Amino acid sequence: MPAWGWVVVAVVVIALVAAVLIYNRLVALRNRVDNGWSQIDVQLRRRYDLIPNLVRTVQGYAAHERGLFESVTEARARAIDASAVADQADAENQITQGLRKLMAVAEAYPDLKANEGFLALQEELTGTESKIAYARQFYNDQVMRLNTLIGSFPSSVIAGTFGFREREFFDIEDPARAPATVEFS
Amino acid sequence: MYEQIASNRRRTWLLIAGAVILLGAVGYALGLIWQSGPAGLVIALVVAIALSIGSYAYGDRVVLASTRARPVTPDEQPRLHNIVEGLSIAAGIPKPRVYVVPEVAPNAFATGRDPDHASIAVTDGLLKTMSRVELEGVVGHELAHVVDRDILVGTVVATLAGAVILLSEFFTRSWWWGGFRGRRGGDRGGGGAEAIIFAVGIVLLILAPIFAQIIRFSVSRQREYLADAQGALLTRYPPGLASALRKIGAASGIPMHSANNATAHLWLNQPSRVEGERMGSLERLFSTHPPIEERIRRLEEM
Numbered sequence: 001m002p003a004w005g006w007v008v009v010a011v012v013v014i015a016l017v018a019a020v021l022i023y024n025r026l027v028a029l030r031n032r033v034d035n036g037w038s039q040i041d042v043q044l045r046r047r048y049d050l051i052p053n054l055v056r057t058v059q060g061y062a063a064h065e066r067g068l069f070e071s072v073t074e075a076r077a078r079a080i081d082a083s084a085v086a087d088q089a090d091a092e093n094q095i096t097q098g099l100r101k102l103m104a105v106a107e108a109y110p111d112l113k114a115n116e117g118f119l120a121l122q123e124e125l126t127g128t129e130s131k132i133a134y135a136r137q138f139y140n141d142q143v144m145r146l147n148t149l150i151g152s153f154p155s156s157v158i159a160g161t162f163g164f165r166e167r168e169f170f171d172i173e174d175p176a177r178a179p180a181t182v183e184f185s
Numbered sequence: 186m187y188e189q190i191a192s193n194r195r196r197t198w199l200l201i202a203g204a205v206i207l208l209g210a211v212g213y214a215l216g217l218i219w220q221s222g223p224a225g226l227v228i229a230l231v232v233a234i235a236l237s238i239g240s241y242a243y244g245d246r247v248v249l250a251s252t253r254a255r256p257v258t259p260d261e262q263p264r265l266h267n268i269v270e271g272l273s274i275a276a277g278i279p280k281p282r283v284y285v286v287p288e289v290a291p292n293a294f295a296t297g298r299d300p301d302h303a304s305i306a307v308t309d310g311l312l313k314t315m316s317r318v319e320l321e322g323v324v325g326h327e328l329a330h331v332v333d334r335d336i337l338v339g340t341v342v343a344t345l346a347g348a349v350i351l352l353s354e355f356f357t358r359s360w361w362w363g364g365f366r367g368r369r370g371g372d373r374g375g376g377g378a379e380a381i382i383f384a385v386g387i388v389l390l391i392l393a394p395i396f397a398q399i400i401r402f403s404v405s406r407q408r409e410y411l412a413d414a415q416g417a418l419l420t421r422y423p424p425g426l427a428s429a430l431r432k433i434g435a436a437s438g439i440p441m442h443s444a445n446n447a448t449a450h451l452w453l454n455q456p457s458r459v460e461g462e463r464m465g466s467l468e469r470l471f472s473t474h475p476p477i478e479e480r481i482r483r484l485e486e487m
Contacts, residue, residue: 032277035277036277039274043274120263123263123264123267124263124267126267126317127263127264127266127267127268127270127271128267130267130268130271130321131267131270131271131274133271134271134272134274134275134419135274135275137275137421138274138275138276138277142277
């Protein structure tokens with residue numbers, strides 16, 4: 001084979017190796033995005049489980065806040081049923097708002113604040129809220145990396161060939177970074 | 186981050202190779218002195234390899250046991266568990282096992298060989314004095330060490346060098362007290378066994394400072410700054426860790442009973458067995474941590 005033949009072979013081999021590396025990177029990132037999404041899901045579900053308990057506990061002390069309890073319970077039902085990302089994010093925001101108000105209401109009842117069951121629920125809620133924030137942070141980081149790789153050349157060619165699609169960011173309000181309404185000490 | 190991981194793996198292998206060569210050389214030298222042929226070399230190599238494998242596989246357990254760390258359940262410490270779990274999600278690693286060390290001084294460390302076999306330990310004092318954001322800052326710093334595999338180097342060096350340092354402390358102490366008693370009793374009858382212990386003691390005495398240097402080279406101060414920065418990236422709140430470090434600095438006069446020179450580098454802040462501000466002279470030799478004021482300053486600039 002002439003010298004230029006070897007050059008062609010070398011270029012083809014290098015291109016193939018690069019394509020395989022990029023493909024593997026895309027798969028790894030897509031799995032991380034999926035994993036990040038399921039982490040968010042786990043934490044949101046944990047929050048759904050906490051809501052009935054929390055509402056019941058606060059209700060025992062502040063029965064007249066009916067509107068607030070209903071709005072949180074209704075938002076929870078809507079979030080569980082939601083199928084589109086945007087719908088769910090909207091319902092989650094309503095839950096976050098409602099829970100924040102609920103905790104602000106609890107602030108006015110010293111007996112409630114001293115209740116051990118309530119304190120445990122409060123720690124669970126604070127923990128879950130921050131886990132939601134962290135899961136969302138991880139998910140959005142991975143989505144950004146995946147989208148960047150899909151959008152830039154030459155990985156865009158591989159992504160196009162094998163049908164990798166850009167993902168949507170999960171934009172809910174950041175409960176953990178909001179003023180510490182949920183945390184009293 | 187990937188460079189950090191690769192560099193830490195490389196350091197660990199260098200460390201293990203260094204320990205095997207060093208101990209092998211000592212064994213060979215002792216074999217020559219006692220004219221026992223290659224037996225010294227063989228024994229030393231077997232010991233060195235066993236130590237290396239042991240420190241890789243069981244180093245975290247040794248470190249945890251040496252600090253009397255106790256595993257805690259989510260029911261006992263819901264806040265700590267929630268924070269560790271949340272930040273592990275943010276870092277994209279499995280949740281490490283959670284331990285509490287019975288010490289009054291606020292401090293923390295992480296150990297293990299990789300994120301799948303990691304443990305994080307905090308002291309009672311830390312849990313008592315830190316607010317939620319401060320605790321998040323500390324846990325974020327430790328998880329950064331886990332992600333970067335600093336815990337691998339730290340744990341291997343602690344158990345490898347720790348074995349030599351502990352032995353040398355043991356020998357120098359027993360030798361000192363033994364010599365003292367012997368002089369007082371006027372009994373000068375030393376046998377061959379005593380000469381051997383004397384020789385091994387001398388060798389270990391020479392090795393101990395070398396291992397101290399090895400620890401200092403293995404765990405550079407730079408990686409503490411790096412872990413501070415990466416931890417802050419996880420919590421997205423640098424003032425949390427800065428405030429925690431300020432409290433830890435203010436409490437640095439409180440002595441830690443389980444502090445020792447082999448594991449000092451693992452802790453968030455250099456622990457001291459001596460009460461008061463100053464470190465013992467041997468502890469200063471093993472100093473691996475950057476000044477806490479400088480760490481706070483860098484966090485505040487972020």
